[in-house]
Amino acid sequence: MSSNSFEATKYIGVRFRSHKTRRHGVLLDKYFVIRYKVNGKLREEGLGWASQGWSPAKAHKIRSEVTANIKLGVGPQSLGEFREIKAEEQRVKIVASKARKPFSEAGETYIEEYARNNKKSWKHDRTRFKLHLAPVIGKISLDYLTFQHIEVLKSTVAGKGLSKATVVQCLALARQICNYSIQRGWLNGANPVKGVKFPRLNNQRLRYCSLDEEIAFFEMAIQRRYLDCHDICLLSLYTGMRMGEIFALTRQDIDLVENRIIIKGESGADDGPKSGRSRVAYITEKILPMLATRIPDLLNMESLLFPSPSGDMRKEIGENFATLMKPLGWNEGVTDRRLRFCAHCFRHTFASRLVAKGVPLPVVQKMMGHATIQTTMRYTHTHDDQCRNAAQLLV
Incomplete structure (x- = not known):
């Protein structure tokens, strides 16, 4: 509890009261007030x-400014007005x-701060940002960033002869950065990427x-003794x-009793489950x-099934596939x-064969780990001949 007994300081109009128990250094903490007259009233x-940083000298300085302003009829004429002005100055400084x-x-x-902790592909984002985004729009202040700047980014990346997919990825990254900036209060108004037309992609693989x-x-993989390449591709072809x-599979993920994976x-892999949900593959x-x-x-339950030559988790299938x-x-x-x-064609082939066998699309979706049925439906176009045969049944 604080005492209500105020004591004078050596400065006119500056007083303090001491806290009963709390100390600041070796002395009891002190609460400072200032007194002055306005229109004859105290x-x-x-x-x-x-x-909190207050002292008799600092209190005296504030009181002197207030009383001087009262005499001249200008500026803040109370502590409350001083605080309002300081708060506004701070707000303007922050906005600026x-x-x-x-x-x-x-x-x-x-x-x-965000992508590294939330996106498996954050390293790709970092590379795209350094190579494509920063050189074009990096120096532009956020509040001056416009639709036109994003269009320049789009045309610049496309002008490098890069794929449409790269252009889309760069625009998507710019949009994500702007959304993040809006959330953090760095960017006011609408996202400048909004309204920019993204190139349409047709990157659906047609090879099975x-x-x-x-x-x-x-047979060739066995002849060349590329056993890891053989087994990895076999697993993809018959599990999808x-x-x-x-690459992320360990011994504990393989259940030979229930015949499931x-x-x-x-998984920690760059090409892990895109939906973020676990699922089961079946051992045939x-x-x-x-x-x-x-x-x-x-060696143990945590051992990788297909480690890299160095013993770490693989990042890619390796050069043996290209050699084959x-x-x-x-x-x-x-x-x-x-x-x-x-x-990747082996995974596509797995799905295509399921569809060809008449497996319902929701089942295929679950086995493939697709987040939406629309992704699974891409495999139906490869079996248009089945539709023709079905139509012939009515003839």
């Missing part, structure tokens, strides 16, 4: 505690500071693995798992012998990336 206003924040600073903060190609690929999901939602006779052979060699592609010749002369054969 006014007293509290300033604050010594522990925010307005001056360049896009580059906002982008770096977004990547380090036929039964003859399946035989040729796996993404490469990143396979647990695909963890947070096509992959059981391979898993049964590999598992006894693992050369003698097979499947990509020779193929410039459209949608038609080129890649390791």
Whole structure:
């Protein structure tokens, strides 16, 4: 509790009272007030505690300014008015500071404080930001960033001869940084990326693995003794798992009793489950012998099923896959990336074969780990011949 007994200081109109128990240094904490007359009436206003930075000299300075303003009839004429002016000055300073924040600073903060902790692809964001966004709009203050600046960014990235996908990714990153800046109070008004027309993408892969190609690929992989490449692709073809999901598999994820594989939602891999949800893949006779052979060699339950040569989690399937592609010749002369054969084609083939067998799309969606049924429906176009055959049933 505080005492109500005020004591004078050496300064006229400056008094204080001591706290009964709380100390500031070796002395009891002191609460300072100032007294002065306005139109013949005595006014007293509290300033604050010594522990908050107040002192007799500081209180005297404030009182002197107030009384001088009262005599001249200008400026703040009470402590309350002083505080209002200081608060407004601070607000203006903060607004001005925010307005001056360049896009580059906002982008770096977004990547380090948000993307790094929330996005698996944050390293890709960092690279795109440094290579494409920062050089074009990095120096522009957020509150001066406009639709036109984003259009310049769009045309600049496209002018480098980069893919439409890269242009879309750069625009999406700019939009995310601006949204983050709005949330942080750095950017006022609407997102300047709003209204910018994104290039339409048609990057749906059209390449699948036929039964003859399946035989040729796996026979050659065995002949070359590319066993990791063979087993990784076999697992993808008969479970539909993404490469990143396979790379993250450990011994504890393989259940040979129930014949199932647990695909963890947070795998730590760049190409892990995109929905963030865990799911189950099922072990069939096509992959059981391979898993049964590999598992006894693992040291413990946390051991990776397909570690990199250095023992860490893989980032990619490795150069052996590209080496296999050369003698097979499947990509020779193929410039459209949608038609080129890649390791991801095995996952697409898994889904395509399920659809061809008449498996309901919701089941395919669950097995593939798709967040939406629309993604799964992309596989239906590969079986238009089934629709033609169905139509013939009515003839």
